[in-house]
Amino acid sequence: MTRPILQCGFVVSLLLVLAAGTSQAGDAQSDQFVQRIVKLIGDHDKEFRAAGLEQVRTAARGPAFTQLFAAQLTKLDAGGQIALLAALADRGDRAARSAVLELLGSSHDEDVRAAAVASLGPLGTPEDLPLLIKSLSAGSKAEQAAARRSLIEIRGDGIDKALAANLLSESSTAKGALLEVLATRRASDQSPVFLAAILDENARVRRAAMAALGQIGRPEQIAPMLAGVLKARKGYERDAAEKNLALVCERIENADQRGAALIEALNTVDQSQRDQLLSLLGRVGGKKLVDFVAAIATGNDGARRQLGIDALSKWPDASVAETLFEIATHASDPAERSQAFRGYVKVAAARDGRSDKERLDRLKQAMKLAKSPEEITLVINRVRTAYDVDSVRFVLPYVDQPDSAQIACETIVEIAHHREVRDPNKAEVDKALDKVIATSKDPVVVERANRYKRGETWQRPGRGSGR
Amino acid sequence: MLADAFEALKTFNWGTNLNVLSPIEDAVIATHGDAAASQELENRLIAALKGDLSRDAHGYVCRKLTVIGTAAAVPTLAGQLGSKDHSHMARYALERINAPEAGAALLEALGATSGSQKIGVITSLGSRRDAAAVVPLARLLRTDDPTVARAAAVALGNIGTAESAAALQMALPASNGDKQYVIDALLACAEALLASGKPAESTAIYQSLSGEQQPRLVRLAATRGLLACGRKQS
Numbered sequence: 116m117t118r119p120i121l122q123c124g125f126v127v128s129l130l131l132v133l134a135a136g137t138s139q140a141g142d143a144q145s146d147q148f149v150q151r152i153v154k155l156i157g158d159h160d161k162e163f164r165a166a167g168l169e170q171v172r173t174a175a176r177g178p179a180f181t182q183l184f185a186a187q188l189t190k191l192d193a194g195g196q197i198a199l200l201a202a203l204a205d206r207g208d209r210a211a212r213s214a215v216l217e218l219l220g221s222s223h224d225e226d227v228r229a230a231a232v233a234s235l236g237p238l239g240t241p242e243d244l245p246l247l248i249k250s251l252s253a254g255s256k257a258e259q260a261a262a263r264r265s266l267i268e269i270r271g272d273g274i275d276k277a278l279a280a281n282l283l284s285e286s287s288t289a290k291g292a293l294l295e296v297l298a299t300r301r302a303s304d305q306s307p308v309f310l311a312a313i314l315d316e317n318a319r320v321r322r323a324a325m326a327a328l329g330q331i332g333r334p335e336q337i338a339p340m341l342a343g344v345l346k347a348r349k350g351y352e353r354d355a356a357e358k359n360l361a362l363v364c365e366r367i368e369n370a371d372q373r374g375a376a377l378i379e380a381l382n383t384v385d386q387s388q389r390d391q392l393l394s395l396l397g398r399v400g401g402k403k404l405v406d407f408v409a410a411i412a413t414g415n416d417g418a419r420r421q422l423g424i425d426a427l428s429k430w431p432d433a434s435v436a437e438t439l440f441e442i443a444t445h446a447s448d449p450a451e452r453s454q455a456f457r458g459y460v461k462v463a464a465a466r467d468g469r470s471d472k473e474r475l476d477r478l479k480q481a482m483k484l485a486k487s488p489e490e491i492t493l494v495i496n497r498v499r500t501a502y503d504v505d506s507v508r509f510v511l512p513y514v515d516q517p518d519s520a521q522i523a524c525e526t527i528v529e530i531a532h533h534r535e536v537r538d539p540n541k542a543e544v545d546k547a548l549d550k551v552i553a554t555s556k557d558p559v560v561v562e563r564a565n566r567y568k569r570g571e572t573w574q575r576p577g578r579g580s581g582r
Numbered sequence: 583m584l585a586d587a588f589e590a591l592k593t594f595n596w597g598t599n600l601n602v603l604s605p606i607e608d609a610v611i612a613t614h615g616d617a618a619a620s621q622e623l624e625n626r627l628i629a630a631l632k633g634d635l636s637r638d639a640h641g642y643v644c645r646k647l648t649v650i651g652t653a654a655a656v657p658t659l660a661g662q663l664g665s666k667d668h669s670h671m672a673r674y675a676l677e678r679i680n681a682p683e684a685g686a687a688l689l690e691a692l693g694a695t696s697g698s699q700k701i702g703v704i705t706s707l708g709s710r711r712d713a714a715a716v717v718p719l720a721r722l723l724r725t726d727d728p729t730v731a732r733a734a735a736v737a738l739g740n741i742g743t744a745e746s747a748a749a750l751q752m753a754l755p756a757s758n759g760d761k762q763y764v765i766d767a768l769l770a771c772a773e774a775l776l777a778s779g780k781p782a783e784s785t786a787i788y789q790s791l792s793g794e795q796q797p798r799l800v801r802l803a804a805t806r807g808l809l810a811c812g813r814k815q816s
Contacts, residue, residue: 148812155805160798166806174813 149175149183156187156199164195168202178210185214189221196222197230204234212238219246229257236268243269244277252289259292266296275302282308290315291323298327306336313343318352329359334367338380344395345388361398374403393422397429405430409438412455420451428458432467436477443484456484457493464497475501479509488518495522499529504540506530507547514554524555528563537567584609584626591630595638603642610649620650627651628658637667644671648678655679660687669699673706685712692718701733708737716741720749723764732763739767742774744783751790765791765800772807776814785811 152175155167171184185203188196196218203211215238219231232250235243247269250262266278275297282293294312297305309332312324325343328336340360347356367373377399381389393411396404405427412423424442427435439462442455463477478498485491495513498506507530513523527547531537537544548564555561563573587605594603613619627643627650635643647655656679662672676684688710691703704722707715715737722734735753738746750768754761772787788807791800 145812145816148809148816151805151808151812155809162802163805166802166809170809170813174809175816 145175149180153183153187156184157190157195164198168198171199171202172205176208178208181206181208181210182214185211188214188218193224193227196224196227200227200230200234204237207237209238209240212240212243216243216246225255225257228254229261232258232265233261234265236265239265239269241269241271241274241277244274244281248278248281248285248289248293251292252286263292263296266293267299275300275305278302279305279308282312287315287317287320290317291319294320294323294327298323298330301331303331303333306332310336310339310343313340313356314346318348321346322352322355325356325359329362332359332363332366334363334376337363337376338383341380341384341388341392344392345384357395357398360395364399370401371403373399374401374407377404378407390419390422393426394429395426397426397435398431400431400434402434405435405438409435412438412442417448417451421454424451424454424458428454428461430462431465433462433465433469433473433477436462440480440484453490456481456490459484460493460497464500466500471501471503472505475503475506475509491519492522495519495526499526502530502533502536504536504543507536507540507544511547511550514550520554521557524551524557524560524564527551528560528567531564531567532573534572588626588630591639591642592633592635593639594642595636606646610646613650621652621654624650624652624654628655631655631658631662640668641671641674644675647675651675651679653679653681653683656681656683656687659684660691663687663691663703664695664699666699669695669702673702677706677709685710685714688712689715689718692722701729704730704733704737708740711741713741713743713745716743716745716749719746720752723749723753735763735767736770739770740774742771742778744775744780747771747775747783747787751787765796769800769803769807776807776811781811781814785815 152167152170155163156171158164158167175184181203184199184206188199191199200215200218203215212235215231215234219228222228222231232247232254235247239247244266247262247266250258251266252259254262278293278297278300279302282290285293290312294309297308306328309324309328312320313328315321315324321343325340325347328340328343332340337360340363344353344356344360347353364373364377367376377396381392384392390411393408396408408423408426410423411419412427414420414423424439427439436459439455439459443452443459446452446455460478460481463481464474466474475498478494478501481497482491482494485494491513495510498510507527510523510526510530513519514527516523528551531544531548545568548568551564552561555564566573583605587603590598590602591606609623613623624647627646630643631640644659647659651659656676659672659676659679662668663676665672673688676688685707688703688707689712692700692707695703704719707719719734719738719741723731723738725731725734735750738750747768750764750771754764754768768787768791772784775781775787776784785808788804788811791804792808793801796804
């Protein structure tokens with residue numbers, strides 16, 4: 116009984132297969148496939164729609180099908196339009212562009228407009244630049260962000276040049292955004308535009324231009340970038356400008372050549388301006404620059420000496436420690452001595468690849484120079500950068516001194532925080548922590564000391580985890 | 583050495599140091615490509631199977647037979663299909679032995695086993711994707727035991743041919759409330775047919791499951807299947 120029924124079913128299936136075998140049927144199936152996708156695009160069930168959109172992304176290639184899919188845009192609700200725009204963008208066929216522009220011209224829905232603008236990244240042409248640039252400063256925040264992404268993504272000849280040309284006529288907001296776009300596009304051939312913008316009267320434009328040069332600037336732009344550093348307002352903008360120039364300097368791999376290039380650039384500005392740029396040298400570092408700044412920091416001109424000491428204090432490593440130590444030891448001017456002392460303590464504590472012991476030795480030297488309770492406090496505070504049981508031993512006597520007891524307690528728990536210090540020296544560190552518990556008035560310090568004694572860790576407030 | 587290993591096999595269990603059996607492992611590798619040596623080793627394994635082995639030792643031997651087993655091992659393994667303790671590993675070997683006799687033995691066991699041993703045999707026939715099993719399995723779709731019917735449907739789905747699909751479609755009643763497993767098996771068939779380059783057969787199955795009367799998830803699966811078929815055909 117079963118066998119004849121099975122055979123009947125099999126025959127039906129076979130007939131279907133044979134029917135599909137002809138080329139005419141093949142064309143019909145192709146049409147049917149595309150029509151099925153079109154129908155699914157308009158489905159109100161999101162999962163059915165997603166099944167259709169997945170095909171829009173990857174199947175039925177060719178401009179005719181692309182246009183057919185894009186033509187559905189006007190028939191959909193806002194959610195459907197957004198989803199289809201994303202699928203068309205992923206499909207990447209510019210045949211959909213005119214339908215996207217048409218929708219952009221007629222839709223007032225912010226999310227739809229943002230999705231349409233976003234799709235112009237992969238689908239747009241250079242002709243769409245004015246529209247995208249306009250969207251950078253007009254429309255909703257989402258549309259502005261989409262325009263920025265599209266301007267970064269859009270392909271075509273002369274895009275970078277056209278964007279650079281547009282910079283001149285744009286508002287400051289759009290100008291800043293365009294500079295960021297050009298930097299992300301790695302448009303290094305548009306450097307004249309960046310170099311002009313670092314002198315703009317608007318701080319946002321200047322910041323964007325310096326940031327762009329920081330990302331894509333070349334060593335030959337070091338000298339012209341100095342003008343941007345000088346133009347930057349002291350404080351956040353100046354700091355950022357110096358860091359960006361330092362980034363460009365770092366592209367010269369050899370430290371001596373890097374120093375020489377910066378000194379050569381500095382020689383192109385007059386001396387008063389050069390002095391303002393000394394702190395920049397500290398950010399770049401290198402032996403050549405150490406010598407250059409050390410000569411100023413130990414020279415005859417008092418005002419320039421201060422600038423030099425300031426620059427040395429900002430050095431990224433301890434290579435200037437000896438110079439600062441000498442100044443702090445021998446300076447006759449108390450302000451200058453104090454400035455050099457603070458700079459010395461700062462660079463001595465820098466975690467720059469030296470061992471903990473080397474760091475501690477430098478700080479022990481600093482303690483010998485310390486003249487006031489504030490300076491002693493400063494040194495004890497920085498000892499926490501040397502993760503070594505010797506640091507605990509060095510700081511422990513200061514727990515007994517009223518002026519330095521609290522900072523010494525804090526420093527000891529900070530060092531004890533590191534298991535690699537406390538575990539191999541448990542008995543000794545526990546004894547120091549007992550002293551901290553008995554002395555400190557800070558409940559957090561006492562709690563930490565107790566936790567470390569119990570072998571527990573401690574989580575810094577606002578951080579994911581403690582060590 | 584090998585004799586010692588076979589001796590050790592008699593008292594082997596999974597707590598024993600496996601090193602005592604390494605001569606058997608080495609022999610399996612060494613006999614590769616040497617039909618006579620391989621046959622000799624297989625005979626020793628079959629002989630061991632016939633002895634009084636622990637469950638662990640039996641499982642070990644069956645595992646080795648999945649590598650070197652031939653039609654020669656089938657009768658012994660088939661004899662264990664009704665055993666509560668040994669049928670599982672015997673099927674494990676029979677599923678993998680590349681000889682039609684293994685499939686035939688499983689088919690024969692279909693009528694001779696019951697309960698979970700029968701379910702196991704059905705499952706093994708599905709795993710072997712044995713076309714000869716379609717008709718007997720189709721018969722089981724109509725059995726009163728729902729567990730057996732479900733196992734048969736899953737096995738037919740795994741076989742994944744136009745014939746197994748036709749059998750499943752026949753079993754699909756007009757109201758398919760409690761026959762979700764038949765639909766699942768049909769979807770598995772459709773997927774297998776598409777993967778084996780038969781989009782037209784696959785389309786016919788998906789088409790039959792995409793009607794409005796089907797549950798939403800079935801329609802969604804069928805729609806995705808139709809799109810995959812359409813893509814292959816366009």
